[in-house]
Amino acid sequence: xxxxxxxxxxxxxxxxxxxxxxxxxxxxxxxxxxxxxxxxxxxxxxxxxxxxxxxxxxxxxxxxxxxxxxxxxxxxxxxxxxxxxxxxxxxxxxxxxxxxxxxxxxxxxxxxxxx
Amino acid sequence: xxxxxxxxxxxxxxxxxxxxxxxxxxxxxxxxxxxxxxxxxxxxxxxxxxxxxxxxxxxxxxxxxxxxxxxxxxxxxxxxxxxxxxxxxxxxxxxxxxxxxxxxxxxxxxxxxx
Numbered sequence: 182x183x184x185x186x187x188x189x190x191x192x193x194x195x196x197x198x199x200x201x202x203x204x205x206x207x208x209x210x211x212x213x214x215x216x217x218x219x220x221x222x223x224x225x226x227x228x229x230x231x232x233x234x235x236x237x238x239x240x241x242x243x244x245x246x247x248x249x250x251x252x253x254x255x256x257x258x259x260x261x262x263x264x265x266x267x268x269x270x271x272x273x274x275x276x277x278x279x280x281x282x283x284x285x286x287x288x289x290x291x292x293x294x295x296x
Numbered sequence: 297x298x299x300x301x302x303x304x305x306x307x308x309x310x311x312x313x314x315x316x317x318x319x320x321x322x323x324x325x326x327x328x329x330x331x332x333x334x335x336x337x338x339x340x341x342x343x344x345x346x347x348x349x350x351x352x353x354x355x356x357x358x359x360x361x362x363x364x365x366x367x368x369x370x371x372x373x374x375x376x377x378x379x380x381x382x383x384x385x386x387x388x389x390x391x392x393x394x395x396x397x398x399x400x401x402x403x404x405x406x407x408x409x410x
Contacts, residue, residue, distance in 0.1 A: 214399075221384075223386055224339075224401045231396055271399075280352075281346075282346045283354070284344070285341055286340075287338050289337075289338045
């Protein structure tokens with residue numbers, strides 16, 4: 182079964198607005214990663230947050246991680262039409278188990294930014 | 297240029313046939329992964345490998361097989377036992393020096409059963 186579940190499944194906003202996507206997971210993780218996918222293409226890595234970090238920034242992206250709630254959020258500020266894509270969270274399983282090195286993805290959030 | 301290459305981009309399979317999807321990387325990455333993506337869905341892990349000659353089943357390994365004879369190559373065979381193989385298949389790789397590394401993806405192979 183998939184480790185990460187994203188919410189909402191789809192998000193439609195106007196250019197300039199902020200977009201927030203959430204991810205919940207079930208078991209202990211080594212880190213949590215966010216990826217972007219344009220239609221019919223491969224995924225591109227956006228940002229990685231380690232299990233001992235609470236917040237991370239990269240340009241217009243802000244990611245938070247709450248390991249007590251097993252959840253993460255991705256905030257895209259001042260969105261642009263070019264941000265239209267699907268966004269996925271991925272969980273990296275920790276060392277010490279048979280699933281070490283396993284990288285599992287959620288269902289994704291489809292973001293549409295209208296000009 | 298360094299990268300990860302999947303071929304072919306489009307593949308058509310007849311009922312009962314086995315087909316092999318190619319995945320090659322020249323990034324000197326240790327770990328490689330195969331995912332399946334159905335329309336409007338997330339990625340589901342089929343198989344993954346952290347070192348040569350070793351691989352583990354993911355969440356949906358039934359009907360698929362892999363090999364990892366070389367560090368740079370991780371081919372996926374979709375066997376006739378896979379009853380619903382039409383999907384978009386994505387290969388990924390990453391350096392694995394203890395974790396906390398990003399994955400790099402190929403551009404995918406779209407498999408259709410005819």
